[in-house]
Amino acid sequence: MSETRCPPPFDPAQAGDTSEPDIEPLLRLVLAGGRAGPRRTLLERAGSPAAALAQGDAAWRAAGLDENQRAALRRPDEGAMAASLRWSAQPGRTVIGWHDPDYPVLLRRTASPPLALFVHGDPALLWQPAVAVVGSRSPTPAGRDNTVGFARALVQAGMTVASGLAAGIDTVAHATALAASGPTYAVLGTGPDIAYPRGNGALQDGIAAAGALVSEHPPGTGPRKEHFPSRNRILAGLTLGTLVVEAAGRSGALITARLAAESGREVFAVPGSIHNPLVRGCHRLIRDGATLVEDIEQVLAGLSPVAQTLASALRDRLTVPATGGGPIAPGRPPPATSATTRAATTPTPPGLSSYCDRPDHQRLWSSLGPDPSSMDQLVQRSGLTAADVSSILLHMELEGRVAAQHGRYFRRG
Incomplete structure (x- = not known):
């Protein structure tokens, strides 16, 4: 029995390579706008974006593209095309078209899937x-x-x-x-x-x-x-x-x-x-x-x-x-x-630094206990302003450190 090898892990730094021959034709199809269904049909019949464009007006019309879409394919918006190419050329950027086997399978099985997905990050x-x-x-x-x-x-x-x-x-x-x-x-x-x-x-x-x-x-x-x-x-x-x-x-x-x-x-x-x-x-x-x-x-x-x-x-x-x-x-x-x-x-999301990383968070944490405390009590114990207490409590709730009940706050067990 032959050995099955998993493919190498995806490297986001390699995404967005504009050397792929289909990137510019795919962007032209996306920027044509209008109904996605006819453009999906065109891609399915042609097999690739480049082939879809090469087939010309008769094939575009047969696939159901309207006059505005066909005009946009003949003469694409140069500014929008340049902006999309610049975006896709940067590391960590990927454009996944309907023709691509990497198109998400669950989305493909929905009633009106998009022609392409622009992905920033890990596709x-x-x-x-x-x-x-x-x-x-x-x-x-x-x-x-x-x-x-x-x-x-x-x-x-x-x-x-x-x-x-x-x-x-x-x-x-x-x-x-x-x-x-x-x-x-x-x-x-x-x-x-x-x-x-x-x-x-x-x-x-x-x-x-x-x-x-x-x-x-x-x-x-x-x-x-x-x-x-x-x-x-x-x-x-x-x-x-x-x-x-x-x-x-x-x-x-x-x-x-x-x-x-x-x-x-x-x-x-x-x-x-x-x-x-x-x-x-x-x-x-x-x-x-x-x-x-x-x-x-x-x-x-x-x-x-x-x-x-x-x-x-x-x-x-x-x-x-x-x-x-x-x-x-x-x-x-x-x-x-x-x-x-x-x-x-993984970077800590903005505003969600741990309660122990800052003195004001530690002061509020020390003011909390297992019994529910009101906002006024926490302000008095910590010496912080009500605005600061409210903000820090939200962070602690998101971290799972604090729970709220009837407007009172307490440490989670």
């Missing part, structure tokens, strides 16, 4: 088992606490935490995964080089360095209202399931959950008080068939069927050679690393 994460963690942009303290607990437990279980980098639950999920030295990726509603919301710019940089940023939009694309439901479909399509922590009756998180269900993925919802308007969306999901979850074991149990599909596809992918001169990206599982190695190589 191998897009083939790893992941759960989308989504919810309110203005979560309650209990919602933040639940997000921290589930995100940390997912990392400990070997899962990747995925989300959309929005304010609130998304931010807490990404930051918690990074703080736990775990993998995380963010699906963006902008180009891969645009920070949105602006306040998450530092967190976005941390995700790019230790995980991955993913977008279907070329570099330079700013935030547009219509891009975010589209972003949600990619997030739902890349992941094994979607966990909704808190969501009001009308919420973008519910769109992600609906798209996940339509793609045959599991949907999980965390219940809450009937008096909390931010869990009405979760309760509606549960009434509609989502799985009510209280702990990570219930989430993992529901993921098994889709995880088996992903594992089978990954085994198949490892037998297929990479196309062109570019690197094998999502087809290569990332190198196994110990917790010590991860901690040494």
Whole structure:
């Protein structure tokens, strides 16, 4: 029996090599805009972006491209093309087209997959088992606490935490995964080089360095209202399931959950008080068939069927050679690393330094005990301002050091 050798681990420093012959033709197809379906059809028929462009107007029309798309292929936007080429030439940047066997298999099996993905970071994460963690942009303290607990437990279980980098639950999920030295990726509603919301710019940089940023939009694309439901479909399509922590009756998180269900993925919802308007969306999901979850074991149990599909596809992918001169990206599982190695190589996310690293954190930690204390008590004991106490408490909650109950704070056991 012949020996089976795993391919070498993916090296992000080698991504973004513009020597791959298909990069410029692929970018021309992406920048043509319009409906993605006809361009996918064209790629499937031609076999490669270069061949698709070489076939000319008759083949483009036969594939269903409209006049605007065909005109854009004949005369591409030189500025946008130059910007996209510059972006893709930088280390750690990858463009994965529909024609590429490295295109994420779970996303490929959704109703309207994007023509290409712009990835800043490690594209191998897009083939790893992941759960989308989504919810309110203005979560309650209990919602933040639940997000921290589930995100940390997912990392400990070997899962990747995925989300959309929005304010609130998304931010807490990404930051918690990074703080736990775990993998995380963010699906963006902008180009891969645009920070949105602006306040998450530092967190976005941390995700790019230790995980991955993913977008279907070329570099330079700013935030547009219509891009975010589209972003949600990619997030739902890349992941094994979607966990909704808190969501009001009308919420973008519910769109992600609906798209996940339509793609045959599991949907999980965390219940809450009937008096909390931010869990009405979760309760509606549960009434509609989502799985009510209280702990990570219930989430993992529901993921098994889709995880088996992903594992089978990954085994198949490892037998297929990479196309062109570019690197094998999502087809290569990332190198196994110990917790010590991860901690040494993964930067601490901004604002999440350990409580013992700074004197003011230590003063507040010393003011906390196993019994709940009010904000006023903590201000008095620590000598810090209320603003400082509030900020540090949030950091400690995200680190799992502190829990909150009825507006009072205490050390976790």
